[in-house]
Amino acid sequence: MLGAIGLDEGQESAYRALVALGAAETADLAHRLTLPVPQTERTLRHLERQGLAARSSARPGRWVAAPPGVALGALLNRQRQELEQAELAAELLAREYRAEAEGAGAAVSDLVEVVTGAGAVAHRFHQIQLGAEREVCALASARPLVVSGMENEPTEEQAAVRGVAYRVVIERDVLGLPTGIREASTALVRGERVRVTGRVPTSLVIADRTLAMVPLTARGTEPAALVVHASGLLDSLLGLFEAIWRESVPLRLGATGAPEESDGFPDATDLEILTLLLAGMTDASVAKHLELGLRTVQRRVKGLMELAGVTTRLQLGWHAYERGWVAR
Structure with a gap:
């Protein structure tokens, strides 16, 4: 979660552990993280450079965590400033690029x-x-x-x-x-x-x-x-x-919040079936993907045809569009 401010997974784990403990000896923290002491020492020095940890003045070899609200807030502000500067630089470069292209005419090799x-x-x-x-x-x-x-x-x-x-x-x-x-x-x-x-x-x-x-x-x-x-x-x-x-x-699927069942209107499952059939899937494929029985799909299609007052699936597709069940 803290990768955006320059911490890798190990450094984040070390800082979190130090925050939980408040203060700790290098060896104790290494044991908690199941890491070698030299690697833990390097990690703590990195956190120190980032302003996230400091050596205890009272007890040598002991490290304390910087308050997250202050330390992380400072890092986030620095990241924001760097992003703003990068955006400004990108905008200036884009202007220079457009000016050059308009002045000299873009070569074919610049277009692809x-x-x-x-x-x-x-x-x-x-x-x-x-x-x-x-x-x-x-x-x-x-x-x-x-x-x-x-x-x-x-x-x-x-x-x-x-x-x-x-x-x-x-x-x-x-x-x-x-x-x-x-x-x-x-x-x-x-x-x-x-x-x-x-x-x-x-x-x-x-x-x-x-x-x-x-x-x-x-x-x-x-x-x-x-x-x-x-x-x-x-x-x-x-x-x-x-x-x-x-x-x-x-494409219309039930997970998108299809209309609920009402008089004269298909329910969410009917709309899913209808959409997939109009997309060209077979009854068997629709049944498989919606985890329904094949006969259930065929029964629902028959019900849709009765609701629309048609006798063929081709007519059903047309009436579905005319009645607003699906959009073209």
Whole structure:
């Protein structure tokens, strides 16, 4: 928890133990932490440099903890000041970059960059999202090149906390993955807008309509991706995303707070079943992912058809849209 102010796990444990004890000999603290005495001594000296611990003037070899409210508050203030200075430097650099581009004209090589290697691709993928201020648009394949949906969840959560909106189109096969339904449900709970389509042509992420990333290689080869800055190519990628978004089916799951059962309106489970069927899943797949019996799913679909006054599933899809049960 204190990693943000420069403490590693061992240093945080030592400070917490020292706070709990109030004061302790180096050997006693080493025993409590089950660490060698020399390592504990080095840790205490680091805490001393951070202003979190001090040597006792009354008893040599004894260490006392600095009051957390004062010591941690000072470190946090220093971190805030450093972040403010970094933000100012970034803004100045951005202005210089824009001025240079406007004055000299951006070269083609400045508009795209190639990132090679799994680690580099994953790092850039997360970086683009964490740098977004307003919106992230994404196409999610069932066969991600480097980062899976579950691996990307912490990044999406951090962006969501900052107020970044997400619009995501996922392939139908994503819902068939072992964690697909759970990941989609978690995204909806975070407030993301999720839609489903049969197949996306490529994985894609776009941040604030100014920066995009698209894979260059297929699975089985060394991962590589293209990072695209503001250009005609970026406009084309934006157009591709918007076209797929318009033609995709909105995903609605019970965990998002679907309407409760009322006269003439499907209940939450019915809406989940209907949404997944409209996304192209089979009755058996829906039953498996919602942990329902196959006959239960089929019975509920039949009830929906009776409620809508239709005789075919095709008609049910149309009436579901007309009656506002699902959105297009």
